[in-house]
Each structure stands twice: as C-alpha cells, then as structure tokens.
Amino acid sequence: MRQLSGLDAGFLTLETKTAPMLIGSVSILDPTTSEGRLTVESFRSLLRKRLQGAVALRRRLASLPLDLSRPYWVELEPEEIDLEVHVERTQLPEPGGWHELSELMAFELSRPLDRKLPLWQILFVEGLQTIPGAPEDAVALIARVHHAAIDGVSGAEILGALFDIGHVPDPPVEHDPEPPSGPAVAPSTAPTPPTPPIDAPRPPRTLDLLARAGRDLASLPRALPAAVGRSLLGLAGGAWSRLRTDGAPPRLFSAPRTRLNRPIVGERSWAPAIFEFDRLKAIKNAQGATVNDVVLSVCAGALRGWLDDNDDLPEEPLVAMVPVSVRAEEEKKRAGNLVSAMLVALATNEADPLVRLQSIRDSALSSKVALRAVGARTLVRSAELLPFALSGLGVRLYSRLHLAEHHRPMFNLVITNVPGPPRPLTVGGARMLMHVGAAPLFDGLGLILPVFSYAGQLSIGVTADRKIMPDAAGFAARLAASLDELERAAL
Numbered sequence: 001m002r003q004l005s006g007l008d009a010g011f012l013t014l015e016t017k018t019a020p021m022l023i024g025s026v027s028i029l030d031p032t033t034s035e036g037r038l039t040v041e042s043f044r045s046l047l048r049k050r051l052q053g054a055v056a057l058r059r060r061l062a063s064l065p066l067d068l069s070r071p072y073w074v075e076l077e078p079e080e081i082d083l084e085v086h087v088e089r090t091q092l093p094e095p096g097g098w099h100e101l102s103e104l105m106a107f108e109l110s111r112p113l114d115r116k117l118p119l120w121q122i123l124f125v126e127g128l129q130t131i132p133g134a135p136e137d138a139v140a141l142i143a144r145v146h147h148a149a150i151d152g153v154s155g156a157e158i159l160g161a162l163f164d165i166g167h168v169p170d171p172p173v174e175h176d177p178e179p180p181s182g183p184a185v186a187p188s189t190a191p192t193p194p195t196p197p198i199d200a201p202r203p204p205r206t207l208d209l210l211a212r213a214g215r216d217l218a219s220l221p222r223a224l225p226a227a228v229g230r231s232l233l234g235l236a237g238g239a240w241s242r243l244r245t246d247g248a249p250p251r252l253f254s255a256p257r258t259r260l261n262r263p264i265v266g267e268r269s270w271a272p273a274i275f276e277f278d279r280l281k282a283i284k285n286a287q288g289a290t291v292n293d294v295v296l297s298v299c300a301g302a303l304r305g306w307l308d309d310n311d312d313l314p315e316e317p318l319v320a321m322v323p324v325s326v327r328a329e330e331e332k333k334r335a336g337n338l339v340s341a342m343l344v345a346l347a348t349n350e351a352d353p354l355v356r357l358q359s360i361r362d363s364a365l366s367s368k369v370a371l372r373a374v375g376a377r378t379l380v381r382s383a384e385l386l387p388f389a390l391s392g393l394g395v396r397l398y399s400r401l402h403l404a405e406h407h408r409p410m411f412n413l414v415i416t417n418v419p420g421p422p423r424p425l426t427v428g429g430a431r432m433l434m435h436v437g438a439a440p441l442f443d444g445l446g447l448i449l450p451v452f453s454y455a456g457q458l459s460i461g462v463t464a465d466r467k468i469m470p471d472a473a474g475f476a477a478r479l480a481a482s483l484d485e486l487e488r489a490a491l
Contacts, residue, residue, distance in 0.1 A: 001062065001072040001073065001074050001075075002072060002073050002075075003069075003070055003071070003072050003073075004070045004071055004072065004073060004148060005070075006070065008070075008148045008149075009070040009071065009148065011146070011147040011148040011440075012061075012071065012146075012148050014440075014442050015112065016442075016443075017112075017266060018263075018264055018265055018266040018443075019264060019440065019441060019442040019443065020109070020110065020111065020112040020113070020440065021146055021147040021148065021440045021442075022109055022112075022113070022144045022145070022146060022147065022438070022439075022440050023144075023145050023146075023147050023150060023437070023438070023439055023440070024105065024108065024109055024142065024143060024144045024145075024437065024438035024439075024461075024463075025141075025142075025143045025435060025436065025437050025438065025452075025461075026101065026105055026140055026141070026142055026272070026434075026435070026436045026438075026461075027140065027141040027143070027432050027434070027435045028128070028131060028133075028134050028138055028139075028140050028432070028433045028434040028435075029138060029139050029140065029141065029427065029430045029431065029432055029433065030134065030135055030138060030430055030431045030433055031137065031138065031139045031430050032135075032430065033428060033429030033430050034429050035428075035429060038139065038427070038428050038429070038430040040087065040089040040124040042428055043087065043124060043141075043427070043428060044083045044084075044087050046427065046428045047083060047087065047122075047162065048078065048083060050162050051078035051081055052078050054162060055075065056120070056145065056149045056150050057081070057086075057118060057120050057145075058075055058076045058077070058078065058080075058081060058118060059073040059074065059075055059076070059118055059119075059149060060073070060074050060076060060116075060117065060118050060119075061073065061074075061115055061119070062074045063115075076118065081118060085117065086117070086118070086120060086121055086122065087121075087122045087123075087124060088121070088122075088123055088124065089123075089124045089125075089126070090104075090123055090124070090125055090126070091125075091126050091127045092104065092125055092126065092127040092128055092129075092140075093127075094127075094129070095129055095130050096127045096128045096129030096130055096131075097128075097129070097130035097131060098130075098131060098132075098271070098272065098473075099473070101125065101128065101131070101140060102270050102271045102272070102472070102473065104123075104125065104142065105142055105270045105438065106267070106268040106269055106270040106466070106472075107268075108123060108142055108144055109144070109268040109270060109438055109463065110266055110267050110268045113144065113146055119145065119146035119148065119149050120143070120144065120145040120146070120149070121143075121144050122141055122142065122143045122144075123141070123142040123143075124139065124141060125139060125140040125141070125142060126139050128140055133433060133434065134433050134434070138433070139430075141427075147439075147440055162427065163425040163426060163427050163432065164425065164426040164427060164428070164429070248366060249342065249343055249344070249345070249363060249366045249367035250319045250343040250344070250345050250363075250367075250411075251343070252343070252410045252411070253407065253408050253409070253410055254319065254408065255316075255318065255319035255408060255409040255410065255411050255412045256314035256315075256316040256317075256318065256319075256408070256409075256412070257314070257408060257409065258307060258312055258314060258318065258409075258412055259307075259310065259312050259446070259468055260409075260412055260413055260445075260446045260447050260468060260469075261409035261412060261444050261445065261446065262405060262444070262446060262468060263405065263443045263444070264441055264442070264443055264445075264446055264465040264467070264468065265465060265466065265467045267465075267466040267467070268441070268463065268464065268465065268466055269462075269463075269464045269465070269466040269469055269470055269471065269472040270438055270461065270462060270463050270464070270472050271461075271462045271472035271473040271475070271476040272434075272436040272459055272460070272461055272462070272476060273459065273460040273462065273476040273477075273479040273480060274434060274436065274457055274458070274459045274460075275457065275458050275459075275480070275483060276456065276457065276458075277453055277456050277457055277458045278456070279483065279487060280294045280295065280298075280458060280483075282487075282490075282491060283357075283486060283487060283490045283491065286490050286491055287354070287357060287358075287361075287490050289357060289361045290361075290364075291417075292322075292364065292417050293357060293360055293361045293364055294357070294486070295415070295417055295451055295458070295460075296320065296322075296344060296346060296360050296364065296415060297347075297353065297356055297357040297360050297482075297486055298479055298482045298483045298486060299320070299346070299415055299449055299460070299479065299482075300318070300346040300347055300348050300356055300360060300482075301353060301356065301478075301481075301482030301483075301485060301486060302475060302478035302479045302481070302482045303318055303346065303348055303413075304348040304351075305478050305481070305482070306469075306475055306478055307348070313348065313349075314348075314349075315349060316349065317345045317346050317347050317348050317349050317350075317359075318345075318346045318348045318412040318413070319343055319344070319345055319346065319409075319411045319412050320343070320344050320346050320411060320412065320413055320414065320415045321341050321342075321343055321410075321411040321413070321414045321415075322341065322342050322343070322344055322364075322367075322414075322415055322416065322417070323341050323414070323416045324341060324342055342364075342367035342368060343367055343411055344360065344363045344364050344367050345359070345360070345363040346360060346363075346412075347359035347360050347363070352489075353482075353485050353486045353489045353490075354486075354489050354490060357486065357490070409444055409445075410444070413445065413446075413447045413448060413449065414439065414445065414448040414449070415448075415449045415451065416439060416448070416449070416450050416451065417451040417452075417453075418437070418450070418451065418452050418453075419453050420435065420452050420453050420454040420455075421454060421455065422453075422454075422455060422456075423455060424455045425454075425455075432454075432455075434454075434457065434459065435452055435454045435457075435459065436452065436459040436460075436461045437450035437451075437452045437459070437461040438450060438461045438463045439461075439463055440463075441463065441464075441465055446464060446465040446468035446469065447462075447463070447464045447465070447468070447469060448463045448464075449461070449462060449463070450463065460476070460479055462475050462476050462479070
C-alpha cells in the first residue's frame with residue numbers, strides 16, 4: 001500500500017455530485033490492422049498484456065473510517081482487474097460524426113467512477129462514419145481516469161504503456177470469428193454484458209489502516225515547522241520577485257468576475273478543436289514567442305469574442321491558471337499528481353491579436369520568474385498538511401452554500417498544455433489518428449481547456465459546464481477563428 005499524496009487526495013475531496021474529478025480523452029483509431037480488425041475483444045486481450053506497465057490502472061482506494069487520514073492505494077495484480085467491467089462497448093448513433101461523439105463524451109464526463117473499483121474506465125465506441133480525417137467505420141476509445149490517480153504528464157505515460165510504441169511486437173491478438181451467414185445484426189448500443197466478476201483480493205484490515213493513520217497524525221507536528229518554513233520562504237521569494245519584475249504576475253483572487261466562475265451543474269458540454277501544429281510553430285518563430293504563448297493567445301481571442309457576444313467582457317484581463325509539471329526525470333514513470341501552477345493574464349482587454357500575444361508572453365515570463373522564486377514544489381508540499389476530513393467537509397460546504405457567487409475568482413479558467421508523442425501511435429496495429437483531452441471542473445470553474453500535441457496535431461478539448469457554456473462546439477469554432485486572426489496578423 002502507498003498513501004495518496006496531499007495533492008492526489010485533494011482531488012478526492014474536490015469531487016462532489018456535480019463535479020466528478022475525471023481526466024478524459026477521446027482517441028480516434030483506424031481499426032484496420034495487419035491481422036484484420038481491432039475489436040473490443042482483441043483490445044481487452046491486448047490491454048491485459050499491458051496492465052503490468054500501467055500502475056495507475058491497477059490501484060484501488062482503501063479509505064479509513066471517518067476519513068481520519070488520506071486514503072491508501074492498494075496495488076492489484078493484472079489478473080485481478082476485471083476488464084469486462086472496465087472496458088465496455090457501445091455503438092454511436094447515426095450519422096456517427098463529431099456531434100454524436102461529443103455528446104457521448106459529455107455524458108461520460110458527467111458520471112463519477114465507482115470508488116470501490118480501480119478508478120478508470122474505457123468505452124470502445126463503434127459506428128463512427130463521418131469524422132473528418134478518419135475512415136468510415138473508425139472506432140474511438142473514450143477513456144476516463146480519476147484525477148487522484150494521474151495528472152496530464154502521467155496520463156501521457158499511460159498512453160505509452162497501453163499503445164504499441166516502445167513495445168516489442170505483441171503476439172497476434174484474437175479476433176472475432178467470421179460472422180455466420182444470414183441477416184446482419186447491428187452491434188447493441190448497450191455495454192457488453194459482463195462475465196462473472198473476478199474474486200477481489202482481501203481488503204486491508206481496518207485496524208491496520210487505523211494504525212497507519214495514527215502514525216501519520218503523530219508525525220504531523222514534526223513535519224509542520226519545516227513545511228511552514230519552506231512555505232514562508234517561498235512566499236517571501238515570490239513577493240521579492242514581484243518587486244523586481246516590471247510586470248508582476250496576477251495574484252490569486254485577483255481575477256475579474258465572469259459567467260465562467262459561477263456554481264456548476266452536473267452536466268458537461270464538450271467539443272474538440274484540432275489544428276496543424278506547424279501553424280502555431282510558424283507564429284511562434286515569427287513573433288519570438290513560445291508555442292505555449294501562442295496557444296494562450298488563441299484561447300484568449302476566443303474567450304474575448306465569446307464574452308463580448310454574451311455582454312460579459314470585463315475591463316480587466318482574464319486570468320488563466322497554467323499547470324506546470326514538477327516531475328524530476330526519475331519521477332517520469334510515477335503515477336499520481338506532481339504539478340504546481342502559474343497564473344497568466346490573458347490580455348482579453350486587448351483587441352489587437354499581436355498586442356495580445358506580446359502581453360501574454362510578458363505575463364507568462366514574469367509568472368515563470370515568480371514560480372522559480374516561490375519554488376515549484378512549495379504548493380505540492382503544502383498540500384500534505386491539509387487534514388483530509390476537514391478539507392472534504394470544506395469543499396462540500398463551499399458547493400452547497402454556492403460560495404463561488406460571493407467572492408472574486410481565484411482564476412477564471414485553466415489551460416493545461418501537455419506535450420504528447422511526435423510520432424503516430426498504434427494499439428494492436430490500429431493507428432491512432434487523433435487524440436483530444438478533457439479535464440474536471442468544480443464550483444467557480446466552468447471552463448477548462450486541455451491542450452495536447454500529437455503527431456503534427458495540436459488539439460484543445462473544450463470542457464465546459466453545460467449551463468455556463470451549452471455550446472462547446474461553438475467555442476471550438478471560435479478557437480479556429482482566433483487562430484486564423486492571429487495567423488493573418490503575425491505572418
């Protein structure tokens with residue numbers, strides 16, 4: 001067993017009925033393989049072989065009575081994972097395009113995972129007929145993993161474990177037998193009926209967990225002075241960096257009020273925006289910026305237009321929280337969350353796209369300076385001090401009392417950029433054509449924009465609260481228009 005870190009446990013406490021803490025993705029596959037066709041059965045067979053290399057998919061929670069301390073991960077053996085439960089099959093309604101797939105993704109993001117099982121699920125989706133850039137009868141994998149188990153970087157590591165890259169050739173996978181003669185039968189829209197469940201291993205004894213919790217609580221007074229000292233030094237360094245830089249980065253709770261920062265409902269809205277990566281690189285090279293600066297500028301242009309059309313554009317610039325990985329090289333394979341964050345002013349008050357890009361570049365640079373001064377791991381370490389039971393109670397009260405309506409937002413939205421593999425991936429020989437992400441929301445955060453680069457593409461998975469932004473596809477179209485505008489001005 002291994003106890004969850006404070007940051008990992010924080011994503012458990014943030015979860016409410018209206019806010020499942022799920023990292024998700026949609027992968028579009030060409031199901032044609034050298035052996036025939038990828039099916040749900042052959043995918044399960046392949047996944048069974050790969051589970052040994054994906055620790056995050058083999059962990060189950062063990063919680064303490066009354067949440068006296070942070071839960072533990074219990075690591076299971078690959079044969080103890082019931083893939084009939086974790087990998088389901090469904091059929092996309094006609095005409096089988098992005099609209100239908102996006103609605104299915106939004107539905108899946110609205111459903112929490114069962115905490116009695118390892119915290120992940122994959123939906124094998126057939127019947128894709130009209131996805132641009134994909135063949136007819138393409139398949140999709142909709143993956144959902146609890147944020148307590150992975151962050152964006154470790155999620156990319158799971159891709160490496162599950163897909164064919166870096167693996168020796170697998171033995172031929174089993175495929176469906178030839179269909180019997182007679183009328184064709186359409187695949188059922190219901191998930192594949194599960195086989196009898198695999199016997200679960202004996203859970204940890206409550207007394208053992210209580211003993212561990214007692215040791216954790218006893219060690220807290222010894223850890224507190226050092227942690228507080230590190231935090232105070234970090235905050236002092238951050239304050240000093242603000243005095244030394246020309247443009248100080250935004251502070252928490254300095255973001256303007258917008259419709260994005262209201263209490264959320266349980267339903268999600270989701271849509272993809274997919275671009276050629278070379279387009280963003282050309283702007284980066286022409287303007288002396290980074291790819292991340294260009295991505296933030298594209299998002300800012302779309303936000304400015306959307307808020308203006310909804311008569312909600314504030315005079316102050318919106319503030320984005322941008323997660324920053326703090327993984328050392330030796331921690332790259334570790335599951336869980338190892339992230340800090342910086343705040344960037346998005347210059348949504350600037351109409352000129354080039355002025356907006358310059359302003360965002362300066363804000364991102366000053367935020368990086370401040371983050372180095374604070375110490376990127378300060379927030380990660382500080383999370384260890386939060387009492388697990390009290391933090392969960394605080395989140396539930398915050399949600400029930402709709403407190404997000406009564407203060408300025410910590411930040412307006414999250415934009416997280418995860419670099420993916422530059423070469424195409426395959427799973428069981430089926431090539432992955434596109435990959436688009438999704439990420440969780442909570443009260444006061446109605447929009448998050450996960451960015452993922454893969455094989456010459458850059459995707460943005462618009463993940464929104466359906467009440468706040470009913471038309472995620474419309475916002476995805478605004479992202480495309482914003483890139484066009486910036487491209488015309490920059491090149």
